[in-house]
Amino acid sequence: MDARAIIATLRQGRTPDADALGWFAQGLADGSVSDAQAGAFAMGVCVNGLDDTGRAAFTAAMRDSGKVLHWDLDAPVLDKHSTGGVGDCVSLILAPALAACGVYVPMISGRGLGHTGGTLDKLDSIPGFRTTLTEDQFRHVVGQVGCAIVSASADIAPADKRLYAIRDVTATVESLDLITASILSKKLAAGLDGLVLDVKCGSGAFMKSQDDARALAQALVETAKATGCPTSALITDMSQPLAPSLGNALEVIEVMRVLTGHTTGRLAELTIELGAALLQQTGIDAGRDMLRAAITDGTAAEKFGEMVYAMGGPVHFVEDWVRFLPEAPVIREVTAPMAGTVAAIDGEALGLTVVALGGGRQVESDVVDPAVGLSDVVSIGDRIAKGQPLARIHAAREAQADAAEQAVLAAITLGDRPVSAPPLVQEHVT
Known part of the structure; x- marks a missing residue:
């Protein structure tokens, strides 16, 4: 087996066989596959995908790359x-x-x-x-x-x-x-x-x-x-x-x-x-x-x-x-620039705002600040008066709060008409 050949197979739009996927998973586990090869493999799968058999084989190989637990308990696990x-x-x-x-x-x-x-x-x-x-x-x-x-x-x-x-x-x-x-x-x-x-x-x-x-x-x-x-x-x-x-x-x-x-x-x-x-x-x-x-x-x-x-x-x-959890030094409200009903919220943008505040990682080595983030975020369908808070920013520094404020304003859309949020549970798959 060779990592380059497996990556090339993916690049060509074909799914490697179960043995090849098992070998690559083991290489991830024992270090014989490099970070560059792992990244190329991930990109190949992301762009071209695996077929159903390959997906199941890779999942099993990832599971079996280490220990599988067994329990002896008196109720379901x-x-x-x-x-x-x-x-x-x-x-x-x-x-x-x-x-x-x-x-x-x-x-x-x-x-x-x-x-x-x-x-x-x-x-x-x-x-x-x-x-x-x-x-x-x-x-x-x-x-x-x-x-x-x-x-x-x-x-x-x-x-x-x-x-x-x-x-x-x-x-x-x-x-x-x-x-x-x-x-x-x-x-x-x-x-x-x-x-x-x-x-x-x-x-x-x-x-x-x-x-x-x-x-x-x-x-x-x-x-x-x-x-x-x-x-x-x-x-x-x-x-x-x-x-x-x-x-x-x-x-x-x-x-x-x-x-x-x-x-x-x-x-x-x-x-x-x-x-x-x-x-x-x-x-x-x-x-x-x-x-x-x-x-x-x-x-x-x-x-x-x-x-x-x-x-x-x-x-x-x-x-x-309350006493045990950290609190950010800068706490600021983001107020609505106009009256309206919350019509849409860009959740990904809000998540990335928290990352930019230090609450997540932009590179693997980043240290997460547990205190920062957003609170009191409005919900879809809420009727908002001009000047009413849309969210509250918790930041480590004023400059970060400034950037977060603009991001929050861009992520929350206000409209004129009543809006209902989608149902929380949309479908059951069994």
Whole structure:
């Protein structure tokens, strides 16, 4: 096998065979494939794609490039994954809520990718929280608490860990085949009994159209099922941020507001819908009621607090979370230049604004500032008076806030007519 020959095959618009894709995945894992070759491979797949057989073969090869976990627990082992959006912090609510319902959630998550935030970056804003655990530590937290949200260890899908970082800095994020292989290689390596996928669609998603989102959802479901993992997907709206805050600590605040009963809305609603779809795979039809009760009675918050403490965070985080989360030195409102109804929101532009503020990475080595971002972002359909806030900027410096203000104004469109937001859940793919 030779990396150059495999890349040449892709460049010619042909899918390499399973052996070649397996060899390349192993080369990503052991370093025999260079960064330049990995980037060229990613670009070849992004431009010309893989066929169904090749996509499944590459996914399995990425999974098998490292350790595949097996669990011996007294309840189903379940997980969820989102294809990425802005203001999407569902995982931080859903994992403890599912644990409160009696199932186990060994959630292997990622960092920010492109304009979307990363679950691990959000958890990093909690002082002391360790997203990197040994396998024994991971198993202990899952067994004792019921959930743990961690980064993929060096032993879990190492090929994906390397390719994931390269995709972020080579403009090859938006590939159905690479997204499928990346998501499923980590998830399938976790030894799951069931998986639900949140496939985003709209301005803040990688997939802008419902047709593209459906194609990705079908690819994910079919590929996962081919490996023996029961899987379903929801196509959900990302025409606007899911939560009114974008940025790592700011999104943790939104999570805590849901878990402590201070707010409801799209974020809580989608959490319950995804969790219900997942529990239904195990034969539980009352999942919505169970999850809603776990959030309402504080059981999910207790599980979140147990997870935070077990993974190095403050023991009293749930009781006093405001004190522990960082705050940006510059906070500024962006006001509406005229009256109108919020007709459209460019979610990708808002996500990139957070990246420019320092809340994400423009190159792999960038250090993320957990305090910066946007909060109190308006929603589609809101009636806005002239001078009313459209969003609040949290920045490290005044100059960054100036640039962010112009970006926010450009990203939010005001119109004269009443507007309704698209339905939150657009389609189920089973």
